Amino acid sequence: MIDFEPTPTQKQILSAAREFGKSVVHPAETTLDRMADPNQVHTSDLFWKVMGLAFELGFPKMALPESFGGMGLDAQTTGMVWEEIARWGPGFATSMISGSIVPQLIGFLAPDNRELVDRFVIPFCEDNTGRHISAWCSSEPEVGSDGKNYHDLRVRHHTRAVKRDGRYVISGAKSDFPSNGGIADAFIVFACIDPALGIRGSGTFVVPADAAGLKKGEALDKIGLRVLNQSAVFFDDVEIPESYLIFPCGDDYPTLHNAIITVGNLAVGHTAVGIMRAAYEYALDHAKKRVQGGKPIAEHQLVAKRLLTCFQTIESARALLWKGGWLSARNFPGDLKTSIAAKIYATEQAVVRTTEMMEIFGAYGMSKEYPVEKYVRDAKLLTVMDGTNDTLLIKAASLL
Numbered sequence: 001m002i003d004f005e006p007t008p009t010q011k012q013i014l015s016a017a018r019e020f021g022k023s024v025v026h027p028a029e030t031t032l033d034r035m036a037d038p039n040q041v042h043t044s045d046l047f048w049k050v051m052g053l054a055f056e057l058g059f060p061k062m063a064l065p066e067s068f069g070g071m072g073l074d075a076q077t078t079g080m081v082w083e084e085i086a087r088w089g090p091g092f093a094t095s096m097i098s099g100s101i102v103p104q105l106i107g108f109l110a111p112d113n114r115e116l117v118d119r120f121v122i123p124f125c126e127d128n129t130g131r132h133i134s135a136w137c138s139s140e141p142e143v144g145s146d147g148k149n150y151h152d153l154r155v156r157h158h159t160r161a162v163k164r165d166g167r168y169v170i171s172g173a174k175s176d177f178p179s180n181g182g183i184a185d186a187f188i189v190f191a192c193i194d195p196a197l198g199i200r201g202s203g204t205f206v207v208p209a210d211a212a213g214l215k216k217g218e219a220l221d222k223i224g225l226r227v228l229n230q231s232a233v234f235f236d237d238v239e240i241p242e243s244y245l246i247f248p249c250g251d252d253y254p255t256l257h258n259a260i261i262t263v264g265n266l267a268v269g270h271t272a273v274g275i276m277r278a279a280y281e282y283a284l285d286h287a288k289k290r291v292q293g294g295k296p297i298a299e300h301q302l303v304a305k306r307l308l309t310c311f312q313t314i315e316s317a318r319a320l321l322w323k324g325g326w327l328s329a330r331n332f333p334g335d336l337k338t339s340i341a342a343k344i345y346a347t348e349q350a351v352v353r354t355t356e357m358m359e360i361f362g363a364y365g366m367s368k369e370y371p372v373e374k375y376v377r378d379a380k381l382l383t384v385m386d387g388t389n390d391t392l393l394i395k396a397a398s399l400l
Protein backbone atom coordinates (compact mmCIF):
# COMPACT_ATOMS: atom_id res chain seq x y z
CA MET A 1 0.00 0.00 0.00
CA ILE A 2 2.80 2.45 0.86
CA ASP A 3 4.91 3.45 -2.10
CA PHE A 4 7.23 6.43 -2.08
CA GLU A 5 8.17 6.09 -5.74
CA PRO A 6 6.44 8.79 -7.82
CA THR A 7 4.56 7.47 -10.85
CA PRO A 8 5.90 8.26 -14.36
CA THR A 9 3.23 11.02 -14.67
CA GLN A 10 4.22 12.49 -11.31
CA LYS A 11 7.91 12.41 -12.27
CA GLN A 12 7.16 14.22 -15.50
CA ILE A 13 5.10 16.99 -13.95
CA LEU A 14 7.55 17.37 -11.05
CA SER A 15 10.43 17.76 -13.43
CA ALA A 16 8.49 20.47 -15.34
CA ALA A 17 7.68 22.21 -12.02
CA ARG A 18 11.34 22.09 -10.96
CA GLU A 19 12.54 23.55 -14.25
CA PHE A 20 9.85 26.27 -14.18
CA GLY A 21 10.54 27.00 -10.50
CA LYS A 22 14.29 27.25 -10.83
CA SER A 23 14.57 29.17 -14.07
CA VAL A 24 11.45 31.39 -13.99
CA VAL A 25 9.80 31.60 -10.56
CA HIS A 26 12.88 31.97 -8.37
CA PRO A 27 14.49 34.96 -10.12
CA ALA A 28 11.12 36.71 -10.49
CA GLU A 29 10.13 36.11 -6.87
CA THR A 30 13.48 37.47 -5.65
CA THR A 31 13.04 40.67 -7.67
CA LEU A 32 9.39 41.19 -6.73
CA ASP A 33 10.01 40.50 -3.02
CA ARG A 34 12.39 43.47 -2.95
CA MET A 35 9.90 45.99 -4.31
CA ALA A 36 9.16 48.51 -1.57
CA ASP A 37 5.56 49.15 -2.68
CA PRO A 38 3.49 45.92 -2.69
CA ASN A 39 1.06 47.46 -5.22
CA GLN A 40 3.95 47.68 -7.67
CA VAL A 41 4.41 43.89 -7.56
CA HIS A 42 1.06 43.33 -9.24
CA THR A 43 1.20 46.18 -11.70
CA SER A 44 4.55 44.86 -12.94
CA ASP A 45 4.76 42.94 -16.22
CA LEU A 46 7.07 40.47 -14.49
CA PHE A 47 4.37 39.14 -12.13
CA TRP A 48 1.88 38.58 -14.98
CA LYS A 49 4.51 37.11 -17.28
CA VAL A 50 5.29 34.40 -14.71
CA MET A 51 1.62 33.84 -13.89
CA GLY A 52 0.83 33.54 -17.60
CA LEU A 53 3.58 30.98 -18.06
CA ALA A 54 2.27 28.99 -15.10
CA PHE A 55 -1.15 28.88 -16.78
CA GLU A 56 0.43 27.80 -20.07
CA LEU A 57 2.18 24.95 -18.27
CA GLY A 58 -1.10 24.11 -16.50
CA PHE A 59 -0.11 24.29 -12.81
CA PRO A 60 -3.02 26.47 -11.53
CA LYS A 61 -5.55 24.17 -13.24
CA MET A 62 -3.97 20.85 -12.18
CA ALA A 63 -6.84 19.81 -9.92
CA LEU A 64 -9.69 20.84 -12.23
CA PRO A 65 -11.55 18.06 -14.05
CA GLU A 66 -10.30 17.22 -17.55
CA SER A 67 -13.83 17.77 -18.88
CA PHE A 68 -13.38 21.51 -18.14
CA GLY A 69 -9.85 21.69 -19.55
CA GLY A 70 -7.97 20.94 -16.33
CA MET A 71 -5.60 18.04 -15.64
CA GLY A 72 -7.75 16.12 -13.15
CA LEU A 73 -4.80 15.40 -10.84
CA ASP A 74 -5.32 14.01 -7.33
CA ALA A 75 -4.39 15.73 -4.06
CA GLN A 76 -1.17 13.77 -3.58
CA THR A 77 0.17 14.77 -6.98
CA THR A 78 -0.88 18.41 -6.71
CA GLY A 79 0.71 18.51 -3.24
CA MET A 80 4.05 17.35 -4.66
CA VAL A 81 3.88 20.08 -7.30
CA TRP A 82 2.99 22.83 -4.80
CA GLU A 83 5.98 21.82 -2.68
CA GLU A 84 8.24 22.05 -5.71
CA ILE A 85 6.96 25.46 -6.84
CA ALA A 86 7.02 26.80 -3.25
CA ARG A 87 10.63 25.65 -2.95
CA TRP A 88 11.47 28.28 -5.61
CA GLY A 89 8.79 30.89 -4.95
CA PRO A 90 6.26 30.53 -2.10
CA GLY A 91 4.61 33.86 -2.98
CA PHE A 92 3.79 32.65 -6.47
CA ALA A 93 2.80 29.21 -5.15
CA THR A 94 0.29 30.63 -2.65
CA SER A 95 -1.12 33.00 -5.27
CA MET A 96 -1.66 30.07 -7.67
CA ILE A 97 -3.11 27.82 -4.96
CA SER A 98 -5.67 30.43 -3.88
CA GLY A 99 -6.20 31.56 -7.46
CA SER A 100 -8.13 28.52 -8.63
CA ILE A 101 -10.83 28.68 -5.94
CA VAL A 102 -13.64 29.97 -8.16
CA PRO A 103 -13.40 27.35 -10.96
CA GLN A 104 -12.62 24.69 -8.37
CA LEU A 105 -15.78 25.35 -6.32
CA ILE A 106 -18.00 25.78 -9.38
CA GLY A 107 -16.64 22.47 -10.70
CA PHE A 108 -17.38 20.83 -7.36
CA LEU A 109 -20.69 22.45 -6.35
CA ALA A 110 -22.32 23.61 -9.59
CA PRO A 111 -20.85 21.64 -12.52
CA ASP A 112 -24.21 21.75 -14.36
CA ASN A 113 -24.66 25.52 -14.08
CA ARG A 114 -23.75 26.33 -17.71
CA GLU A 115 -23.73 30.09 -17.15
CA LEU A 116 -21.17 29.87 -14.35
CA VAL A 117 -19.07 27.28 -16.15
CA ASP A 118 -18.95 29.34 -19.36
CA ARG A 119 -18.27 32.61 -17.60
CA PHE A 120 -15.72 31.51 -14.98
CA VAL A 121 -14.37 27.98 -15.55
CA ILE A 122 -13.76 27.84 -19.30
CA PRO A 123 -11.89 31.20 -19.49
CA PHE A 124 -9.76 30.13 -16.50
CA CYS A 125 -8.75 26.98 -18.35
CA GLU A 126 -8.42 28.41 -21.86
CA ASP A 127 -7.02 31.91 -21.42
CA ASN A 128 -3.36 31.61 -20.48
CA THR A 129 -2.72 35.23 -19.50
CA GLY A 130 -3.19 34.36 -15.81
CA ARG A 131 -5.66 37.24 -15.55
CA HIS A 132 -8.53 34.94 -14.54
CA ILE A 133 -7.02 34.24 -11.17
CA SER A 134 -9.55 34.25 -8.32
CA ALA A 135 -9.81 34.80 -4.56
CA TRP A 136 -11.97 33.67 -1.67
CA CYS A 137 -13.39 36.15 0.80
CA SER A 138 -14.18 34.73 4.19
CA SER A 139 -12.48 36.78 6.92
CA GLU A 140 -13.81 40.21 7.81
CA PRO A 141 -12.61 43.05 10.05
CA GLU A 142 -14.79 41.71 12.91
CA VAL A 143 -14.90 38.03 11.92
CA GLY A 144 -11.47 36.37 11.80
CA SER A 145 -11.17 33.00 13.50
CA ASP A 146 -14.90 33.14 14.30
CA GLY A 147 -15.69 32.69 10.63
CA LYS A 148 -14.68 29.08 10.95
CA ASN A 149 -15.68 28.38 14.53
CA TYR A 150 -18.95 26.53 14.28
CA HIS A 151 -19.23 25.95 17.99
CA ASP A 152 -19.96 29.67 18.31
CA LEU A 153 -23.38 30.43 16.89
CA ARG A 154 -23.65 34.08 17.97
CA VAL A 155 -25.21 36.28 15.35
CA ARG A 156 -22.49 38.40 13.76
CA HIS A 157 -22.58 41.28 11.35
CA HIS A 158 -21.26 39.38 8.39
CA THR A 159 -21.16 40.67 4.85
CA ARG A 160 -24.86 40.49 3.99
CA ALA A 161 -26.79 39.19 0.98
CA VAL A 162 -30.41 40.26 0.55
CA LYS A 163 -32.70 38.80 -2.10
CA ARG A 164 -34.42 41.47 -4.21
CA ASP A 165 -36.37 40.96 -7.45
CA GLY A 166 -34.83 37.56 -8.14
CA ARG A 167 -31.28 38.82 -7.57
CA TYR A 168 -28.97 38.95 -4.55
CA VAL A 169 -27.62 42.29 -3.35
CA ILE A 170 -24.38 41.98 -1.39
CA SER A 171 -23.07 44.67 0.96
CA GLY A 172 -20.27 44.83 3.51
CA ALA A 173 -16.50 44.44 3.56
CA LYS A 174 -13.95 41.68 3.86
CA SER A 175 -10.68 41.98 5.84
CA ASP A 176 -7.35 43.10 4.38
CA PHE A 177 -6.32 39.48 3.97
CA PRO A 178 -8.04 37.65 1.08
CA SER A 179 -5.27 36.14 -1.03
CA ASN A 180 -5.33 37.74 -4.51
CA GLY A 181 -8.06 40.11 -3.19
CA GLY A 182 -6.67 43.08 -5.11
CA ILE A 183 -5.97 41.28 -8.39
CA ALA A 184 -8.70 38.67 -8.72
CA ASP A 185 -11.03 38.47 -11.67
CA ALA A 186 -13.70 36.63 -9.65
CA PHE A 187 -14.43 35.97 -6.01
CA ILE A 188 -15.97 33.33 -3.79
CA VAL A 189 -17.82 35.38 -1.18
CA PHE A 190 -19.29 34.11 2.06
CA ALA A 191 -22.20 36.36 3.02
CA CYS A 192 -24.96 36.21 5.62
CA ILE A 193 -28.39 35.49 4.17
CA ASP A 194 -30.29 34.72 7.39
CA PRO A 195 -28.79 36.36 10.52
CA ALA A 196 -31.11 34.36 12.79
CA LEU A 197 -29.12 31.22 11.93
CA GLY A 198 -25.80 32.68 13.12
CA ILE A 199 -22.82 31.34 11.26
CA ARG A 200 -25.07 28.75 9.58
CA GLY A 201 -26.99 31.61 8.00
CA SER A 202 -24.23 32.31 5.49
CA GLY A 203 -24.26 31.26 1.85
CA THR A 204 -21.50 31.02 -0.75
CA PHE A 205 -21.61 33.24 -3.83
CA VAL A 206 -19.58 33.70 -6.98
CA VAL A 207 -19.03 37.40 -7.65
CA PRO A 208 -17.31 38.74 -10.78
CA ALA A 209 -14.71 41.45 -10.14
CA ASP A 210 -16.34 43.80 -12.66
CA ALA A 211 -19.71 43.80 -10.83
CA ALA A 212 -20.89 47.36 -10.15
CA GLY A 213 -20.23 48.36 -6.54
CA LEU A 214 -17.31 45.96 -5.94
CA LYS A 215 -14.10 47.73 -4.93
CA LYS A 216 -10.66 46.30 -4.23
CA GLY A 217 -8.38 47.74 -1.52
CA GLU A 218 -4.67 48.54 -1.57
CA ALA A 219 -2.19 45.67 -1.35
CA LEU A 220 -1.25 44.81 2.24
CA ASP A 221 2.38 45.64 3.10
CA LYS A 222 3.64 42.46 4.81
CA ILE A 223 6.84 41.01 6.25
CA GLY A 224 6.71 37.92 4.03
CA LEU A 225 4.99 36.27 1.06
CA ARG A 226 5.25 39.71 -0.52
CA VAL A 227 4.54 38.30 -3.96
CA LEU A 228 1.14 37.05 -2.77
CA ASN A 229 -1.32 39.94 -3.11
CA GLN A 230 -3.61 40.38 -0.11
CA SER A 231 -6.24 43.12 -0.16
CA ALA A 232 -9.56 44.12 1.30
CA VAL A 233 -12.66 43.75 -0.87
CA PHE A 234 -15.67 46.08 -0.46
CA PHE A 235 -19.25 45.43 -1.55
CA ASP A 236 -21.52 48.41 -2.03
CA ASP A 237 -24.89 46.93 -3.03
CA VAL A 238 -23.33 44.51 -5.50
CA GLU A 239 -26.08 42.80 -7.50
CA ILE A 240 -25.64 39.28 -8.81
CA PRO A 241 -28.04 36.74 -10.34
CA GLU A 242 -29.71 34.28 -7.99
CA SER A 243 -27.93 31.42 -9.75
CA TYR A 244 -24.56 32.77 -8.51
CA LEU A 245 -25.40 31.39 -5.06
CA ILE A 246 -23.54 28.07 -5.27
CA PHE A 247 -24.06 26.89 -1.69
CA PRO A 248 -27.07 27.97 0.38
CA CYS A 249 -27.17 28.73 4.08
CA GLY A 250 -28.20 25.97 6.47
CA ASP A 251 -26.80 23.12 8.50
CA ASP A 252 -24.48 21.96 5.70
CA TYR A 253 -22.66 25.31 5.50
CA PRO A 254 -20.00 24.34 8.10
CA THR A 255 -19.39 21.16 6.10
CA LEU A 256 -18.41 23.25 3.09
CA HIS A 257 -16.04 25.41 5.15
CA ASN A 258 -14.50 22.28 6.64
CA ALA A 259 -14.05 20.77 3.17
CA ILE A 260 -12.22 23.91 2.03
CA ILE A 261 -9.96 23.76 5.08
CA THR A 262 -9.31 20.04 4.57
CA VAL A 263 -7.98 20.69 1.08
CA GLY A 264 -6.50 24.15 1.74
CA ASN A 265 -4.56 23.15 4.86
CA LEU A 266 -2.71 20.49 2.88
CA ALA A 267 -1.67 23.06 0.27
CA VAL A 268 -0.44 25.45 2.97
CA GLY A 269 1.51 22.58 4.57
CA HIS A 270 3.15 21.68 1.26
CA THR A 271 4.15 25.33 0.85
CA ALA A 272 5.80 25.20 4.28
CA VAL A 273 7.75 22.06 3.31
CA GLY A 274 8.88 23.80 0.11
CA ILE A 275 10.18 26.76 2.13
CA MET A 276 11.96 24.47 4.63
CA ARG A 277 13.56 22.58 1.77
CA ALA A 278 14.81 25.78 0.17
CA ALA A 279 16.44 26.89 3.43
CA TYR A 280 17.87 23.42 4.12
CA GLU A 281 19.35 22.85 0.66
CA TYR A 282 20.90 26.28 0.70
CA ALA A 283 22.31 25.90 4.23
CA LEU A 284 23.68 22.40 3.55
CA ASP A 285 25.58 23.66 0.52
CA HIS A 286 26.98 26.58 2.51
CA ALA A 287 27.94 24.37 5.47
CA LYS A 288 29.96 22.07 3.23
CA LYS A 289 31.91 25.00 1.77
CA ARG A 290 32.37 27.38 4.70
CA VAL A 291 35.52 26.48 6.63
CA GLN A 292 35.96 27.51 10.27
CA GLY A 293 38.13 25.84 12.93
CA GLY A 294 40.09 24.09 10.17
CA LYS A 295 37.17 22.16 8.62
CA PRO A 296 33.85 22.69 6.85
CA ILE A 297 31.29 23.84 9.41
CA ALA A 298 29.04 20.89 8.41
CA GLU A 299 31.55 18.72 10.29
CA HIS A 300 31.06 20.63 13.53
CA GLN A 301 28.60 18.52 15.50
CA LEU A 302 26.18 21.27 16.48
CA VAL A 303 25.87 22.46 12.88
CA ALA A 304 25.44 18.84 11.71
CA LYS A 305 22.67 18.35 14.30
CA ARG A 306 20.76 21.36 12.96
CA LEU A 307 21.05 20.05 9.41
CA LEU A 308 19.95 16.53 10.26
CA THR A 309 17.01 17.78 12.36
CA CYS A 310 15.87 19.92 9.44
CA PHE A 311 16.15 16.93 7.09
CA GLN A 312 14.12 14.78 9.54
CA THR A 313 11.46 17.46 9.83
CA ILE A 314 11.07 17.89 6.08
CA GLU A 315 10.69 14.13 5.60
CA SER A 316 8.19 13.69 8.42
CA ALA A 317 6.10 16.76 7.53
CA ARG A 318 5.93 15.61 3.93
CA ALA A 319 4.96 12.06 4.93
CA LEU A 320 2.04 13.36 7.02
CA LEU A 321 0.94 15.66 4.18
CA TRP A 322 1.08 12.77 1.71
CA LYS A 323 -1.13 10.77 4.09
CA GLY A 324 -3.59 13.67 4.07
CA GLY A 325 -3.43 13.79 0.27
CA TRP A 326 -3.95 10.06 0.06
CA LEU A 327 -7.05 10.32 2.28
CA SER A 328 -8.33 13.15 0.10
CA ALA A 329 -7.74 11.22 -3.13
CA ARG A 330 -9.49 8.16 -1.67
CA ASN A 331 -12.54 9.88 -0.25
CA PHE A 332 -12.80 13.58 -1.17
CA PRO A 333 -12.28 16.02 0.60
CA GLY A 334 -10.36 13.78 3.01
CA ASP A 335 -9.88 13.85 6.76
CA LEU A 336 -10.06 17.28 8.43
CA LYS A 337 -8.01 16.44 11.52
CA THR A 338 -5.19 14.86 9.48
CA SER A 339 -5.03 17.90 7.18
CA ILE A 340 -4.96 20.28 10.14
CA ALA A 341 -2.37 18.19 12.01
CA ALA A 342 -0.16 18.19 8.91
CA LYS A 343 -0.59 21.95 8.37
CA ILE A 344 0.19 22.83 11.98
CA TYR A 345 3.25 20.60 12.07
CA ALA A 346 4.68 21.74 8.73
CA THR A 347 4.10 25.47 9.30
CA GLU A 348 5.31 25.57 12.90
CA GLN A 349 8.41 23.60 11.99
CA ALA A 350 9.00 25.86 8.99
CA VAL A 351 9.29 28.86 11.34
CA VAL A 352 11.71 27.02 13.67
CA ARG A 353 13.82 25.30 11.00
CA THR A 354 14.25 28.27 8.66
CA THR A 355 15.50 30.29 11.64
CA GLU A 356 17.97 27.51 12.44
CA MET A 357 19.16 27.38 8.84
CA MET A 358 19.69 31.15 8.99
CA GLU A 359 21.93 30.55 12.00
CA ILE A 360 24.21 28.37 9.85
CA PHE A 361 25.10 31.44 7.79
CA GLY A 362 26.18 33.41 10.87
CA ALA A 363 25.90 37.17 10.24
CA TYR A 364 25.60 36.59 6.48
CA GLY A 365 22.20 35.02 7.15
CA MET A 366 20.81 38.34 8.36
CA SER A 367 21.85 40.06 5.14
CA LYS A 368 19.43 40.59 2.27
CA GLU A 369 22.30 39.55 -0.01
CA TYR A 370 21.50 35.98 1.02
CA PRO A 371 18.07 34.43 0.37
CA VAL A 372 17.73 32.68 3.73
CA GLU A 373 16.22 35.70 5.55
CA LYS A 374 13.34 35.63 3.04
CA TYR A 375 12.51 32.01 3.94
CA VAL A 376 12.15 33.02 7.62
CA ARG A 377 9.82 35.91 6.70
CA ASP A 378 7.74 33.81 4.31
CA ALA A 379 7.36 30.90 6.75
CA LYS A 380 5.80 33.10 9.45
CA LEU A 381 2.67 33.94 7.43
CA LEU A 382 1.75 30.30 6.98
CA THR A 383 0.94 29.75 10.67
CA VAL A 384 -2.04 32.11 10.18
CA MET A 385 -2.99 31.33 6.57
CA ASP A 386 -6.14 29.20 6.25
CA GLY A 387 -6.82 29.63 9.99
CA THR A 388 -4.44 30.31 12.89
CA ASN A 389 -2.69 27.20 14.11
CA ASP A 390 -4.21 27.66 17.59
CA THR A 391 -7.83 27.74 16.40
CA LEU A 392 -7.17 24.91 13.96
CA LEU A 393 -5.67 22.89 16.79
CA ILE A 394 -8.82 23.35 18.89
CA LYS A 395 -10.95 22.22 15.94
CA ALA A 396 -8.79 19.16 15.19
CA ALA A 397 -8.55 18.17 18.86
CA SER A 398 -12.36 18.17 19.09
CA LEU A 399 -12.39 15.50 16.37
CA LEU A 400 -10.06 13.07 18.17
Ligand SMILES: Cc1cc2nc3c(=O)[nH]c(=O)nc-3n(C[C@H](O)[C@H](O)[C@H](O)COP(=O)(O)OP(=O)(O)OC[C@H]3O[C@@H](n4cnc5c(N)ncnc54)[C@H](O)[C@@H]3O)c2cc1C
Pocket (backbone or CB within 6 Å): 098, 135, 136, 137, 138, 139, 140, 143, 144, 145, 146, 149, 177, 178, 179, 180, 225, 230, 381, 382, 384, 385, 386, 387, 388, 389, 390, 391, 394
Ligand atom coordinates in the same frame (compact mmCIF):
# COMPACT_ATOMS: atom_id res chain seq x y z
C1 LIG B 1 -1.00 34.51 4.22
C2 LIG B 1 -2.47 34.66 4.56
C3 LIG B 1 -3.41 34.38 3.60
C4 LIG B 1 -4.79 34.55 3.87
N1 LIG B 1 -5.70 34.31 2.88
C5 LIG B 1 -7.01 34.52 3.13
C6 LIG B 1 -7.98 34.33 2.09
O1 LIG B 1 -7.64 33.95 0.97
N2 LIG B 1 -9.30 34.62 2.36
C7 LIG B 1 -9.70 35.05 3.62
O2 LIG B 1 -10.88 35.28 3.80
N3 LIG B 1 -8.80 35.23 4.62
C8 LIG B 1 -7.47 34.99 4.42
N4 LIG B 1 -6.55 35.15 5.42
C9 LIG B 1 -7.02 35.59 6.73
C10 LIG B 1 -7.00 34.47 7.76
O3 LIG B 1 -7.96 33.48 7.46
C11 LIG B 1 -7.26 35.10 9.15
O4 LIG B 1 -6.20 36.00 9.39
C12 LIG B 1 -7.33 34.06 10.23
O5 LIG B 1 -8.50 33.30 10.08
C13 LIG B 1 -7.30 34.69 11.63
O6 LIG B 1 -8.19 35.75 11.76
P1 LIG B 1 -7.66 37.14 12.38
O7 LIG B 1 -6.42 37.51 11.64
O8 LIG B 1 -8.79 38.09 12.38
O9 LIG B 1 -7.21 36.81 13.86
P2 LIG B 1 -8.17 36.64 15.15
O10 LIG B 1 -9.28 35.71 14.85
O11 LIG B 1 -8.51 37.99 15.68
O12 LIG B 1 -7.18 35.91 16.16
C14 LIG B 1 -6.23 36.63 16.97
C15 LIG B 1 -5.57 35.66 17.92
O13 LIG B 1 -6.55 35.09 18.80
C16 LIG B 1 -6.53 33.67 18.72
N5 LIG B 1 -7.91 33.17 18.82
C17 LIG B 1 -9.00 33.60 18.14
N6 LIG B 1 -10.08 32.87 18.46
C18 LIG B 1 -9.67 31.95 19.35
C19 LIG B 1 -10.32 30.90 20.03
N7 LIG B 1 -11.61 30.63 19.87
N8 LIG B 1 -9.58 30.15 20.88
C20 LIG B 1 -8.26 30.38 21.05
N9 LIG B 1 -7.58 31.36 20.42
C21 LIG B 1 -8.28 32.14 19.58
C22 LIG B 1 -5.91 33.34 17.37
O14 LIG B 1 -5.30 32.06 17.36
C23 LIG B 1 -4.89 34.47 17.24
O15 LIG B 1 -3.72 34.14 17.91
C24 LIG B 1 -5.19 34.98 5.17
C25 LIG B 1 -4.21 35.25 6.15
C26 LIG B 1 -2.87 35.09 5.85
C27 LIG B 1 -1.86 35.40 6.93
